[in-house]
Amino acid sequence: MPTITKIYSMQEASQHNTKEDCWIVIDDKVYDVSSYMDEHPGGDDVILETVGKDATDGFEDAGHSDEAREMLQNFCIGELDTSSPVIPELEIYPKGTDSSQKLMALTKQYWAVPVVVAGISVIVGFLYLRKK
The missing domain is CATH 3.10.120.10 (Cytochrome b5-like heme/steroid binding domain)
Incomplete structure (x- = not known):
């Protein structure tokens, strides 16, 4: 060996x-x-x-x-080398931030999805009411 x-x-x-x-x-x-x-x-x-x-x-x-x-x-x-993690940790927000700051950081990053869903809902609702 x-x-x-x-x-x-x-x-x-x-x-x-x-x-x-x-x-x-x-x-x-x-x-x-x-x-x-x-x-x-x-x-x-x-x-x-x-x-x-x-x-x-x-x-x-x-x-x-x-x-x-x-x-x-x-x-x-x-x-x-088993001392380091196999998969590096994904950092979405800076370390040392409290939970409210974390929530704000996530909200700033992912604001587009809720806006698009709301926009589509408004358009579908408008088209539905127009057909009545």
């Missing part, structure tokens, strides 16, 4: 997402399976579906043999 010397983020691993350059993450370890894509019994598309996310559950559910697990170790290039 190769010595693990490098730590990779999920974002970095997900950038290797082609048949010619494919990295997968299983059990918090990063594997470069590019050279194995053509030999994978399930086809390369099964592996490509797991790029950019933790493939542990899919690997376990497929019922891989002990031989497949040993073979996987030959492709290990590092470990996954």
